[in-house]
Amino acid sequence: MASAILSESISNFTAMTAVQAYSYAAPSFLDGSRLGLSTSGGRALSGPLPRPRFFSGLVTEAAPAAAGLLALSDVAMTRYHQPRPGWTRDPVVTCDGQRLRMESFSACGGVYARLDLAALDGDILDRGTTNVDVNGPLREALARVGGKDPLHLGVGADEMAVTTLDGAVVEKKVPLPPRWLRGFAEVQVIAAGFDLRAELTGPHAVRFLRSLPRAAGATVWVSPAGRDLRVHTDARPGAVCLAGAGRVATLLPLLRFAKALRVYGPPAGSGSTASVWELELPGMRYTLAISPAPSRGFSGEGAVLDHLSTDEAAGDADVLAPLLAFEPAIEVGALADASGLAPSRVRAALTQLGTAGRVGYDLHESAHFHRELPYDRDQVAELNPRLTAARALASSGAVLMTGDRAEVTTPGGVRIVGLAEGSCTCEWWFDHRGSRGPCKHVLAARIVARVAVEANA
Amino acid sequence: MNGRAWEGVRKGITRADAGEVAERVLELDEAGRREVARELPGHIGPARTAQQRLTERRRDWDWQLTQxxxxxxxxxxxxxxxxxxAVASWLFRREFARWSPASDMEPLLKVIAARPAxxxxxxxxxLALRLRGSRAQASDDSAAxxxxxxxRTGTVPPDHEPLVAAWVALPPRLPDDPLAAHLLPRMFEAEGVGRALREDRIEPPRWEWEPQQSWLRTLRDLxxxxxxxxxxxxxxxxxxxxxxGNAADLRFFVRLHELLDPAPNPARARDYLRLLPAAPGPVAEAALKQLRGSLVGDDAGEAVSALLFRPESKLVRAGLTWLDRLARDGDGDLDHLAPxxxxxxxxxxxxxQERTVRLAVRHAGRFTPVGAEAVREAATVLPADLLARLSEAYGHVEPEAGLDDGFLPVALPEFKPPVHEPDPFEQWLDKFVRDAPAAGGRRTGLAAVRGAVMAALNRPRSRLDAERTWSSVDLWAEVLMREAAHPGERAEAPREHLPKPRTVAAPYRMMLERCAEILAGLRDGTLPPYLLASPTTAAGQVEAGELVARLEGYERAGAVAxxxxxxxxxxxxxxxxxxxxAERAGRLTSEAGATLVRWLADRPEPRLRVVWRGQRPQVVVHLERTGLDLVDALLGRVASTRLGQSMEDWHRVLPSDREALAMHLLPHVHAAWERPTNFADVVSAMLHLEGPAGEAVGALLAALLGEREWYMPAERAERLLLEAAATGCLPAERCGHHLGLTLRAGQIKSAAVRSSLESCARQGAQREVWEIMTGLLTSYLPTGDERGTTAHTRILAFALDVARWAGAHGAVGVVTQLAERPRSSALVRAARVLDDHLTARKSRQAS
Incomplete structure (x- = not known):
């Protein structure tokens, strides 16, 4: 009864929000040296599955893997901005035949974490993406994993394990706010534009991370200086921004295993920008993406909109999607050959796929990877409010093209859009000047401009 | 019964009496209940309005009464x-949100108690599952x-974390609380419990008005x-x-654990061991307390490794003690402890670090070459003196190339003097004086310049009549134009309309005074044919030869300056x-000529000091009286009030007195909200003027360097410093002196200062920055009994970097004094390293 009442009360609570229903055959468990991660939903090579099985075998580096999984779960449980307990969304696991990529996204939508676990020795049963259950007792048990204990891992428990574990089916329902989902998708697109900016060895990484300001909300800029990173309190050319130093806290428990720390950032950032922090651990990598400010999640950064507004990219994405087969890395060249599309169009289509949660981006390998977010696929693009508003403007005939300018009529007055430079006379544009992507008027004008070109052709 | 059921309840609601409503409701039969339930939603608006009216009629407004x-x-x-x-939704409808919950829940509980079990x-x-731990719920009665x-119903509470957090957020009712059996074990699992109990103390703080029962004390006693x-x-x-979880959220559990003082339990030993490496400090300390002396073999090694990796000194010290004991107790090699x-x-x-080195040296013989190599490799991060000590036992260790901080000496950026447009005010005055009398009033020559002023001229009522003092140049321009167009239109003496000297910034007063004297001259017919002060160079100066020529012209025309x-x-x-x-000037015969000669022979030079009174730098200025009232006011006095009219034009009034202008700008640094947004441009223009640069310029640049506001971003302040360095007018030592005092006053952050100075040094000003550092260290470092802080230590470390970049040598007194302090501390060590570097001494610590 309680479960039914709870889901009723969630839908009351979040009338406009989709609800993610997890259904696990049993809770994930760590029993002695056997770690069983229960799966719910998702997609494998063979198609959608309710409880896919991906891996069964040994984790050769047990302690860092357990610590990494805990860090991942910490990120999922935390609201870094205005902390308070709330809903936790389970990590997403992708098996690509070589490793397990586990991802989670903070409740505030500003921190993304991924553990790429390659220290595996066992059988790959299938490739694909799913959710895995993380629960309190599992966290306790993971914290007990020590240096030399071996760890047998099963992702997607076999029927035997399920029956012996007298565990009842686990049903969890959590709201899936569009903002959160959009952020999860957009972080991939944003990271794809980053470069490696600094690399530290283990001991230097320890020193650097311990030297960060204690205040969780402090924003600092770091620039390489010899084998160290220097911390600055203000923006300067060539420095990478870390907004909210407390948001990299999950790196600290992993430091004892760290072999290297790599920092990625946008090529020329001004002011506060996003950044990516990657710890090289034995047999795995732990990656954190941090949004430009604690109060700013990744959604709304608008990076995806430049590509997203073209219907061409949407069409290309449909062409590419069947070619992705949970390969370890997506090669743009190979995809271009296979699809017959130009590499630039492949990239635009990958962005489109990224916003739909269908590809992620691995900075270390500078490559996209196939991953189908096990949530409602259409939701991301559909619920992008700026794009939705722009399409509404375009279809309502509010856009009047006048050469290289467009007049967009809104209830607040007529906005003049400069098509070439993508500028607008609205307040939103005045405030952000493109730092958060194009405004809805520019998007609407672009949509109409393309339609006009097609009609003329 | 039709309608009567609702009528009774409605009256109770109108009387705002929940108890009465409960009585009425309990009297109802099924049909009556249905009737009331049907009427209620429609009554929300009327009930609210009626209550609002009732409250407004009362004399004593009671905001709680409105609800x-x-x-x-x-x-x-x-x-x-x-x-x-439906009832659960009804009770927490949005319309029923209140500032504070009702004081008495009994009527509500009474009507609920009458429903089926x-x-x-x-x-x-x-209701339990509705709980979310949200801020709104913290102030309503949903949890209670x-x-x-x-x-009351004896229901098994649902498995819902916010319910547990809500349970602990209220004072404990143990041991009789029927919920305890279900919720007490869950209190250690539910998220939000630690946060709710962060401030729970065993003894209530003395200031607490109504001390609440403490969870810690209750649990301990039970x-x-x-x-x-x-x-x-x-x-x-x-x-x-x-x-x-983080330390704050685990605080309650750490306290409880300490109060329980559990006996050593082998079943928990492994758990405590695994808490050592990564748990928050207080948790790790609690775990260590339980483990001390109980571990052997691999477990002991694991514990030592975990402790030595902690950032907290206390735990590392415990690890070192433990390591020492392991080394003494065993006799095998210690390679497994090398990492x-x-x-x-x-x-x-x-x-x-020192203790670690001592221990490493003591047990050096217990490492095989492989183990020793691991120690040597890691030792590169040690300070030089400790590294030297370790090297004696482990062989030479190359210190880390820490010097490679990416510093590349570059040339200072070039700054061109700002290109000033010809001053429109001066142009206008000049043209006015030349044309106004000749035009006999209103014609030709003026038409070109009056433009904007004509609009004012045609206004029927001017601000001239509305305001007693004409405190802006615009008003004076208007009155001049009116006088030229309609001579004698206004009769009053111009000086009556000048603002009082104390109400206007001295440079601006000069502009107003000039307008006033021109107006007077126009009226009296004593206006000279042209002005003396019209600038002749782009920088706004008047060439001396030209001034002499102008005075010669005056003498020929019989005009008086x-x-x-x-x-x-x-x-x-x-x-x-x-x-x-100068020689030509000597031949002038007029009084003005004599004044000029005196000026050329002995230009008045203010002597400035900047002293700190409280939190503010203040200028104390001394000037030999010149007898020229405006000059005395401009060079010999600084306004106590922060009058900043037309600040952008001040450099035109004082184009040859940089320091005097800085003196007038300095009070405005600390009144950022009144400054023009282009204050940085005003300062930049000042840097390109003539004249000495001293205390005032230094204090001005110092104050701006630590400012971190949108209107003065770091790069802008750094560019000003670089501009001063490039134009050779940076009083670096004085600037540093005031920077140190500004830091002491706590008005700026030392990290911001370090960052800005480093940025300047990296842009070619390393020598100037070192000079700044000498002044800064002298005024900022603690002396006598003052305590040093990490900020002091960091600024010394930064000074060492700068000294290296600038190739600086020669002791700095205050650093040497610190270095010679007998007690060693991080600050003293940093001072010693810097002093050793400056005096090219071999490390005194190594010796």
């Missing part, structure tokens, strides 16, 4: 609405109501008396520790005047 209709409405709904789900249980569970209903199983609580704490020893080198505390005009002309003279020009 008194809410509780009766809730009671009525709870007693009449059919489904439990299963219904009540259903409602209790539904849900908990009370669960208790565990001591055996009512609650101590082991269950201790296990719960440890499980909570393992689940993780642990190495990680202790990373501890930021120097005493810990206007006093303010003459003083402005003198102030605009360059500082260097060719001898032949």
């Amino acid at each position: 008194a209709w809410i509780e009766p409405m809730r009671v009525a709904g709870a007693g009449t609405i059919g489904g439990a789900a 299963a219904w009540q249980a259903d409602l209790a569970v539904r 109501l849900a908990l009370e209903l669960l208790r 565990a001591a008396s055996g009512v609650i199983d101590r082991e269950m609580l201790a296990d719960g704490c440890v499980r909570r520790f393992l689940r993780g 642990a020893l190495a990680s202790a080198f990373l501890c930021e505390s120097y005493p810990i 206007l006093p303010a005009d003459l003083q402005q002309a003198l102030l605009r003279l360059p500082r260097v005047v060719p001898a032949e020009v």
